[in-house]
Amino acid sequence: MGKILSISNQKGGVGKTTTSVNLASSLSYLGKKVLLVDVDHQANATTYMGINRANLVYTVADIFNETADIRDIIKRVESVDVDIIPARYELGNIxxxxxSHDNKDFILSNALEEIRDDYDFILIDCPPSLGIVTINALTASDSVLIPVQCEFLALDGLTQLLNTIRMIQNKQKHNRKTLTIEGVLLTMLDTRSNIGYEVINEVKTYFKEKVFKTIIPRNVKCSAAPSYGLPVTEFSPRSKGSLSYQNLAREMVELSE
Ligand SMILES: Nc1ncnc2c1ncn2[C@@H]1O[C@H](COP(=O)(O)OP(=O)(O)OP(=O)(O)O)[C@@H](O)[C@H]1O
Ligand SMILES: [Mg+2]
Structure with a gap:
């Protein structure tokens, strides 16, 4: 039975999508069957994976609208052998x-349960908010990976996320899951400045053993890869960004075993 994991932090631009896409590809290199679910109306994960949004017949919005079978929405990302449920602008109206929908928090959870056995990992790339879509993602999940950018105000707003996680744990009595924190991932470390290392200390003091040993450095290949529609692990396999995401995948697999 696959593990369902949300990549979430309501703060914008902290590396959620970069992590989702590159963790998905890195887990696939390790022989895992991976589904990436894009639940952000910005559809960045869909774009980063090189999917042409204009040609899509179905998107993740069809799960929330209950207008398509989940199996008909899944697309294949050939470059990295990962399946994806793509998003597009229509999710913005959801x-x-x-x-006004009854049971609105469980729609994604119910849909993903239908295909859970087909995968080892289902990764959900969340939007930068704690709205109904993120609540759906967290309710559907066994764990949450929280990317934290190694910058000033890194921990800002995390109390709100932790409160939301507790609220979800109470709700999940209805779908027999218990959301745990998979880990806190430090992202975009600038090794030339002190502030990054100060943030690392602060985050480790607060989250202790929940912080992943792998730290993702700021790496220009990570920001260039999306414009080629490729994860950095494919665009520049030996770059520091790529190698660190592959380390993260190994660390996560070891934690799951
Ligand atoms: N390790 C890295 N090194 C350099 N640039 C990075 C790195 N990780 C992410 N970026 C860049 O930082 C920006 C924000 O990253 P990303 O889109 O992954 O964040 P996000 O949390 O998903 O944002 P949003 O909240 O808008 O969904 C992007 O331009 C991305 O290419
Ligand atoms: Mg994003």
């Missing part, structure tokens, strides 16, 4: 649609 929050207002779901407000």
């Amino acid at each position: 929050e207002s649609y779901l407000i």
Whole structure:
């Protein structure tokens, strides 16, 4: 049975999508069957994976609208042997649609349960908010990976995320899951400045053994890869960014065994 994992932090631009895409490809290199679910209306994970959004018949919005079977929405990312449930702009209207929906927090959870056995890992790339879509992602998940950027105000807003996690754990009595913190991932470390190392200390003091040993450095290949529609692990396999995401995948697999 596959493990369902949300990559979430309501703070914008901390490396959620970069982590989702590169962790997905790195887990696939380790022989794992991976599904990446894009639940952000910005659709960055879909774009970073090189999917042409204009040609999509179905997107993740069809899960929330209950207008397609989940198996019909899944696309294959040939370059890295990963399956993806893509997103597009239509997801932007979903929050207002779901407000009046009974059982609105469990739609994604119910859909993913149908295909859970087909995968080893299901990764959900969350939007920078704690709205209904993120609540759906967390409710569907066994664990959450929290990327934290090694910059000033790194921990800002995390209390709100931790409160949300507790709220979800209470709700999950209905779908027999218990959300845990998979780990806190330090991202975009600039090795030339002190502030990054100060943040590392601060985060380790707060989250202790929950912090991944792997730290993702700031690496220009990570920011260049998306414009080629490739994970950095494919675009520049030997770059520091790529190697660190492959280390993260190994660390995560060891934690799961
Ligand atoms: N390790 C890295 N080195 C250099 N640039 C990076 C790195 N990780 C991410 N970036 C760049 O930083 C920006 C934000 O990253 P990303 O899109 O992954 O963040 P996000 O948390 O998903 O953002 P949002 O909250 O908008 O969804 C992107 O331009 C990305 O290419
Ligand atoms: Mg993103």
